Amino acid sequence: LPKRLQGSTPSVWNEYIALAMQYKPLNLGQGFPDDAAPEYVTQSLVDIGKDENPLLHQYTRGYGHVRLVQALSKLYCGLVGRELNPLSDILITSGAYEALYSTIMGHVDVGDEVIIIEPFFDCYEPMVKMAGGVPRFIPLKVKKTEGPISSADWILDDAELEGLFNSKTKMIILNTPHNPIGKVFNRKELERIAELCRKWNVLCVSDEVYEWLVFDGAEHIRICTLPGMWERTITLGSAGKTFSVTGWKIGWAYGPAQLIRNLQMVHQNSVYTCPTPLQEGVARSFEKELERLGQPECYFLSLPRELKQKRDFMAKFLSDAGMRPTIPQGGYFMLADWSPVADKVDLSSEPDKQRDYKFTKWMTKNKGLQGIPPSAFYSEPNKHLGEDFVRYCFIKKQENLDKAAELLSQWK
Numbered sequence: 001l002p003k004r005l006q007g008s009t010p011s012v013w014n015e016y017i018a019l020a021m022q023y024k025p026l027n028l029g030q031g032f033p034d035d036a037a038p039e040y041v042t043q044s045l046v047d048i049g050k051d052e053n054p055l056l057h058q059y060t061r062g063y064g065h066v067r068l069v070q071a072l073s074k075l076y077c078g079l080v081g082r083e084l085n086p087l088s089d090i091l092i093t094s095g096a097y098e099a100l101y102s103t104i105m106g107h108v109d110v111g112d113e114v115i116i117i118e119p120f121f122d123c124y125e126p127m128v129k130m131a132g133g134v135p136r137f138i139p140l141k142v143k144k145t146e147g148p149i150s151s152a153d154w155i156l157d158d159a160e161l162e163g164l165f166n167s168k169t170k171m172i173i174l175n176t177p178h179n180p181i182g183k184v185f186n187r188k189e190l191e192r193i194a195e196l197c198r199k200w201n202v203l204c205v206s207d208e209v210y211e212w213l214v215f216d217g218a219e220h221i222r223i224c225t226l227p228g229m230w231e232r233t234i235t236l237g238s239a240g241k242t243f244s245v246t247g248w249k250i251g252w253a254y255g256p257a258q259l260i261r262n263l264q265m266v267h268q269n270s271v272y273t274c275p276t277p278l279q280e281g282v283a284r285s286f287e288k289e290l291e292r293l294g295q296p297e298c299y300f301l302s303l304p305r306e307l308k309q310k311r312d313f314m315a316k317f318l319s320d321a322g323m324r325p326t327i328p329q330g331g332y333f334m335l336a337d338w339s340p341v342a343d344k345v346d347l348s349s350e351p352d353k354q355r356d357y358k359f360t361k362w363m364t365k366n367k368g369l370q371g372i373p374p375s376a377f378y379s380e381p382n383k384h385l386g387e388d389f390v391r392y393c394f395i396k397k398q399e400n401l402d403k404a405a406e407l408l409s410q411w412k
């Protein structure tokens with residue numbers, strides 16, 4: 001095994017998708033919508049299939065299909081308040097996953113330190129290690145002990161954060177709205193991170209795949225818009241999350257040309273170019289939404305409106321079942337503390353090390369309900385911080401959420 005792969009193990013996704021295939025539970029695990037995407041989005045692929053332009057089925061520009069980078073440039077120009085050159089400031093990738101990979105591989109050198117906020121989307125850590133970088137972790141912690149808990153109650157310790165920055169720090173990876181907590185970082189929190197990035201000349205990678213999914217008036221703030229941050233931020237997005245088509249695996253990175261250039265090199269030497277019909281479909285879908293941006297029927301507003309109902313429904317049935325959910329301000333996941341119901345489960349037959357792995361596997365096998373163990377989103381020394389929790393996904397058909405509620409209400 002080459003050195004860069006030593007210690008790698010199959011990710012939680014590979015393990016839990018296999019588990020779901022074996023036990024066929026009601027799957028609130030991996031994050032994807034189980035309902036139809038907007039009609040015009042899927043219809044775009046039908047139209048592309050019938051289009052008389054045969055080149056829509058051939059290779060397209062390696063750094064991104066021109067119609068798509070143009071649509072993204074138009075969209076983000078309005079959102080970040082500056083011109084984006086579609087050819088140099090945006091890279092189209094194979095999902096936000098590859099955008100993360102190209103960013104990390106393109107900027108992290110052997111021995112560079114990368115600050116990762118825990119819990120984190122699980123691939124950040126192995127990607128940093130693969131690049132030869134050194135991850136440095138800092139956990140979000142709940143400071144509140146009583147009453148309902150919001151994702152806003154999960155906060156970073158300021159002194160701890162400041163203490164992580166040093167002359168070896170190359171990058172910090174931020175994720176807002178956050179997976180799995182649902183935290184939407186507020187302006188003050190982002191300003192503090194920005195201040196430290198400027199002080200230590202650190203790059204900020206901002207994973208904003210859930211940028212449209214915010215509730216209760218929470219505001220999604222793009223850190224690249226804060227003073228002095230454009231030149232040091234690479235922002236990532238996902239068509240899968242934006243249009244509810246996670247299987248399309250089209251993502252992007254945007255930022256200043258001199259930072260995006262490194263990503264282009266990794267991309268051209270690994271993926272080269274993403275599927276043309278899918279990029280064309282995403283471009284047409286953005287063009288449609290650009291026409292009605294900010295209007296109530298715009299999908300970027302109608303989806304979070306719909307999702308908020310599902311979030312509230314899930315929070316209620318988890319609370320009714322005795323668990324303690326954290327109410328997310330954004331994204332489509334909910335963390336719940338299951339320790340109050342620990343006496344209802346018998347985990348002795350599950351060999352895993354972490355209690356949340358035992359719990360989620362037991363639930364899949366015995367109650368037919370699957371969630372994700374959050375300790376997968378922590379570094380080894382901090383995995384205990386995730387063990388009392390389970391992550392459920394609420395971007396599911398109402399009938400499936402009803403079934404989950406029913407399963408839990410019958411659980412004695």
Ligand code: PMP
Nearest residue numbers: 095096097121179209238240251
């Ligand atoms: N970042 C976060 C925080 C995610 O939850 C996901 C999950 N899809 C990704 C990146 C990867 O996105 P994509 O599916 O576009 O590769």
Ligand code: GLN
Nearest residue numbers: 013029030031032121179
């Ligand atoms: N982002 C999704 C989740 O967190 C999907 C995970 C993945 O694609 N690996 O469940």
